[in-house]
Structures are given as structure tokens and as C-alpha cells.
Amino acid sequence: MKTLKLFSVVGIAVLFMAFSTQPLSTGYKVGDMATDFSLENIDGKMVSLADYKDAKGFIVIFTCNTCPYAVAYEDRIVALDKKYAKKGYPVIAIMPNDTDVKPGDNMEAMKARAKAKGFTFPYLMDKGQKIYPQYGATKTPHVYLLQKTKKGNEVKYIGAIDDNYKDANAVTEKYVENAVDALLGGESVKTTETRAIGCSIKVKS
Amino acid sequence: MRYLIIFSVILSIGCKEAPSKKESSEELIVENNFIEGLTVVDYDGLEPYLNKKDDRLHVVNFWATWCAPCVKELPYFEALRETYPNENIDILLVSLDFPNKYESKLLPFMEKYQLKSEVIALDDTNQNRWIPAINENWSGAIPATIIYKGEKRKFYEQSFTEDELKTELEQFLN
Numbered sequence: 001m002k003t004l005k006l007f008s009v010v011g012i013a014v015l016f017m018a019f020s021t022q023p024l025s026t027g028y029k030v031g032d033m034a035t036d037f038s039l040e041n042i043d044g045k046m047v048s049l050a051d052y053k054d055a056k057g058f059i060v061i062f063t064c065n066t067c068p069y070a071v072a073y074e075d076r077i078v079a080l081d082k083k084y085a086k087k088g089y090p091v092i093a094i095m096p097n098d099t100d101v102k103p104g105d106n107m108e109a110m111k112a113r114a115k116a117k118g119f120t121f122p123y124l125m126d127k128g129q130k131i132y133p134q135y136g137a138t139k140t141p142h143v144y145l146l147q148k149t150k151k152g153n154e155v156k157y158i159g160a161i162d163d164n165y166k167d168a169n170a171v172t173e174k175y176v177e178n179a180v181d182a183l184l185g186g187e188s189v190k191t192t193e194t195r196a197i198g199c200s201i202k203v204k205s
Numbered sequence: 206m207r208y209l210i211i212f213s214v215i216l217s218i219g220c221k222e223a224p225s226k227k228e229s230s231e232e233l234i235v236e237n238n239f240i241e242g243l244t245v246v247d248y249d250g251l252e253p254y255l256n257k258k259d260d261r262l263h264v265v266n267f268w269a270t271w272c273a274p275c276v277k278e279l280p281y282f283e284a285l286r287e288t289y290p291n292e293n294i295d296i297l298l299v300s301l302d303f304p305n306k307y308e309s310k311l312l313p314f315m316e317k318y319q320l321k322s323e324v325i326a327l328d329d330t331n332q333n334r335w336i337p338a339i340n341e342n343w344s345g346a347i348p349a350t351i352i353y354k355g356e357k358r359k360f361y362e363q364s365f366t367e368d369e370l371k372t373e374l375e376q377f378l379n
Contacts, residue, residue, distance in 0.1 A: 067271075068269075068271050068303060072303075138344040138345075138346045138362070139344060139345055139346035142344075159333075160332070160333065160345075163330065163331060163332070163333060164330045165330065165332070166303065166304070166330055167330075170330070194333045195332060195333050195336035195337055195343070195344065195345045196332045196333065196336070196345050197301055197332055197336070197345045197346075197347060198345050198346055198347075199271075199272060199346070199347070200272075200274060200346040200347065200348070200364070201346075202273075202274075
């Protein structure tokens, strides 16, 4: 009970801070267990992480149709899935925007985009916008690399796909690939968190 | 436009006198990072704008023409100097448009809306270096804004309504 009280006090303090100074940084940190979900895919079926019995983990990417940064990374997201799905780390793409605010991200548009770009992975709609806040995603694209453990899906990396949004050929550090390779090799991830510019996730104001 | 004319003159003189001059004058233009009417900087070039030690109030907004919430709040930033005519306020709009869109999107946007505030473009792919350098808590989503005066400084990873922006700004006014 004492813990609960303390928790509420901290919670309230954090809440006030959020309005006064810094943005509230909630969501997962590296080492946390990520929630599973059941979200609708572009083929109409519901998808959960638990469906992937043989996966060793997941490259969860919050992305969308309408953000230039997300678009700049589409081919690289497809490449990630092609390279790592067979090794046990499939890409799971989640579109977090409110589609009333961004009609260009609605289910029909998602289907069209996935078809045009040849998405080989599920492209899920975070309908009701319940999942992205739990992860703490703030923008598109925003990657959460998860490793399946006995305790659950552990967050191993949060951030950008690589260090050059502009030019895939000028990339010097492939953050996500390095992280997945480390996990596949039984090593710890060296760079666990990176920052990149992205489009804010759209909500009704 | 003036830059283009100067550039052409240098170029033509260069060509007549010595063919090698052509290359050097082109390089010069690139080094100075001038696209006609637009200053382009990397983070090292931006940093002095974020740490001016004068007694003016500085408002720095990170935006892009493709970012709808950014474009929506731009007029609020543009109006600040008129709303507070007796305050020394400098507004800087830092565009994160992609470099290949400077001429097709950013410059026409500046022209269309007749932006009064200073606009510079930040072109620096090493985002993992400069985002935390600008603010440790910035996830990288835009719009984002810095308001500072002397040692007092606040960072906002959010969009503003006009009233919210004024409320924040007024905290910096004496």
C-alpha cells in the first residue's frame, strides 16, 4: 500500500512536470517487457505477436504512409524483413495515426501502399490508438526491437533504423541490423537507443 | 535571385579567364551553403543560433513544410513580434525539409506565405548526435520549439495553440 501511495505521489508530480516543463517521457525503456496486441492487418485478419510461435523476436516499427521520413525508409523496412524474418526476427509494422486527422493513412491507403511497395510483413492499424502510447512511440518511423524471452518480449533497442534518412547508400551505422545481429549471435546490443527526426503521431486535438 | 546573378557573373568571368576557375567558384557557393535566398547549416552551424548571449528573447521553432501541425502553428510564431512590439524578440524557423525539396517546396512556401521570421534549413544527417544535443528529452518528433533568454531556457516537443504559445512566452517577459 505504501508503494502504491508513493507511486501516486510520483505519478502526480510527473503529471505536473509534464504540463510545466519537459514532455512526459513514458513508454518502454530498454529492458522492459513489451505488451502483445491484437491489431487488424491490411488483409483483414487480426495479428498478435503470440501468433509467431517460431519467432525469436520482432522488429516492431511504428510507421505510416504520409510521413516523408517513413516513406524514405520504406524500402529499407522491406529489406529488413527479407533479411531477418527467416532468421526469426520478422518486421511488424504498426500505423499509429488517427485516420480522421490523416485520411492518407486509412486502411484503404495502407493496403494500396503495402501493395505498391511490396510489403512482405503485416501492416497493422493501431485502431483506437491504444498500443503506441504503451510502447512510448512519439513519431514515425520509430523502431522497437523485441527479443522473445521466458518472461516475455523484452525491449532490446529503441530508435532509428540507421543513421542516414536521406541516402541508404551513405549510411555508416545500421542500428537495427547491428542490434539484431548481436541478438542472433548471443551478444548484447551495443547501441540500445538512438534519436532521429520523425513526424509526430497524429491524434485528434 | 541576386546570388544567382552574382554566381553567373563569376562563372562567366571564370570561364573566359581560366577554365579551372569555374570549378572553384562552384565549390565556393556550395561551401557557403547558399541556395538563393536560403541559408543551409549543419548542427555546428546551427549551434550559435541556439546559444546567443544577448538580452533578447529567442524563439526557435523546428518545422517542415510537410509537417501539418508545424504549418498550422507557424502563424502564431509569426505574430509574436506584433503581439509584443515592445519586447526584443527574435524568431528563428529551422526547416527540416529534405534538401532535395528546398527549391521545389521550401522556397515557394516561404514566398507564398511571405514569412517575416528568419528561416534557415538544417541539413545534418547525424541526427543521433544533434537531437540529444539540442535537448536530452527530445525524441525527434516535430514540431519542437526552444524559447530562451540568457540562461533561462525551455524546450517543447509539442504543438501550440496561439494562447499556449503566448502563455509560455510571457514566462520569459519581465
